[in-house]
Amino acid sequence: MENIIKIENVSxxxxxxxxxxxxxxxxxxEGEKFAVIGANGSGKSTLLQIMNGLIYPSSGSVFFRDKEVSEKTLKDKGLLxxxxxxxxxxxxxxxxxxxxPTVLDELLYGPMQLGLNENEAMDRAHEAMQMLHIENLKDRPSYMLSGGEKKRTAIGSVLTMNPDVLLFDEPTNGLDPRTQCFLVELLFALSEAGKTIVIATHDLSLVDELHCRVAVLSEGHRLEKTGSAEDILKDEELLLKVNLVHEHMHCHGPSAHRHIHSHYLFHKH
Ligand SMILES: Nc1ncnc2c1ncn2[C@@H]1O[C@H](COP(=O)(O)OP(=O)(O)O)[C@@H](O)[C@H]1O
Ligand SMILES: [Mg+2]
Structure with missing residues (x-):
């Protein structure tokens, strides 16, 4: 598989x-599922914003399909x-x-910006609404949506632009369990459809469910390790070091035990 995004010595x-x-x-x-994990403040969101060209590295380089993307190269309208x-x-x-003003307008905005005609834009909007189960919300303004409905609409507004790479920053944060479940299924469906999926998260159960490749950022903002979800999640020493799980003492009967805790994994009593 070809590299679709390459980050080189980025600070x-x-x-x-x-x-x-x-x-x-x-x-x-291209086509892989990839997660950037790390404790709060480790730099996950910053890395995703660099991958999307919202901000540019202080040093180092970023490539999209072997083309360098920087403040300078993106002055070229074609590359942009x-x-x-x-x-x-x-x-x-x-x-x-x-x-x-409404959910439907949200979904139409991207394709119209891309210069698609109204019929094509409408087709994309309807396809996205079906996939995200939000057809019934199409005339609502965003302030009349729940958190989960807002998330679906925000995802829809990106899907209608049909990008090859989708960067999700903390996609499960603040969602109820049913919406989280829907989101995992959606990520699989998008991956099946050939999209490259990149998520930033500290939700280890999400990483576990997605079976993705994982990059671990340390609290010192460095890349600590990359590997399969399976290898990373069983590396308790690494997860302790980067503060994604913590150890504590407590008592079962007469003796004290040490346990490793995360939100979901390794919490076995
Ligand atoms: N807009 C900002 N202005 C100043 N510092 C920031 C800003 N955004 C993030 N930071 C700092 O940069 C570091 C990395 O943050 P961030 O990428 O948001 O981490 P994460 O997404 O892993 O929580 C943190 O120390 C954070 O405080
Ligand atoms: Mg963040």
Whole structure:
């Protein structure tokens, strides 16, 4: 498989002083499911925003299908279009993404921006609404939607642009269990359809369910390890080190035990 996104020695500092990524290199292959995991503040969102060209690295390089994407190269309108059409980003906070009067307008906005005619845009919107089960919401404004409905609509607004790569920042955060389940199924369906899926998360159960390749960021904003979900999730030492699980003492009967905790895994009493 070809690399679709390549990150080479990328560092990023906010305001030239707050470190968010330190010398991170990784490649994502076309069609794969990939997760970036790490504790709060490790740099996951920053990395996804760099992959989408929302921000540019302080040093290092980013490639999309072997083309370097930087502030300079994206001045080329052709490359900018190629990159913008190729990579879609779903924000952690759906409210940032939704700004149109209704759900349907939200879904039509992207394709209209891409220059599709109204019929084609409408076809894409209907297809996305069916896939996301939001047809009944099409005339609603976003402030009349639940968190889960907002998330579906935000995903729809990206899907109607039909990008090859979908970047999801903390996709399960704040969703009820049923919507989380729906989301996992959706990620599988999109993957089956050939999309490259990249998620940033500290939800280890999601990583487990997706069977994806995983990159682990440390609290020092460095790439600690990449590997299969299976290998990473059984590496308790690594997960402790990067603060994705924690150890604590407590008593069962007369003796004290040490347990490793995450939200979901390894919590066996
Ligand atoms: N807009 C910002 N301004 C200043 N610092 C930021 C900003 N966004 C993130 N940071 C800092 O950059 C580091 C990485 O943050 P982030 O990429 O959001 O991590 P994560 O998504 O893993 O929680 C953190 O130390 C965070 O405080
Ligand atoms: Mg984040």
């Amino acid at each position: 990023y500092k906010y305001y030239d002083k707050i470190p968010a990524l330190e010398d991170v290199s990784l490649s994502i292959k 279009k190629f990159f913008r059409e190729g990579v879609g980003y779903i924000f952690q906070d759906s409210d940032i993404q939704l700004f149109c």
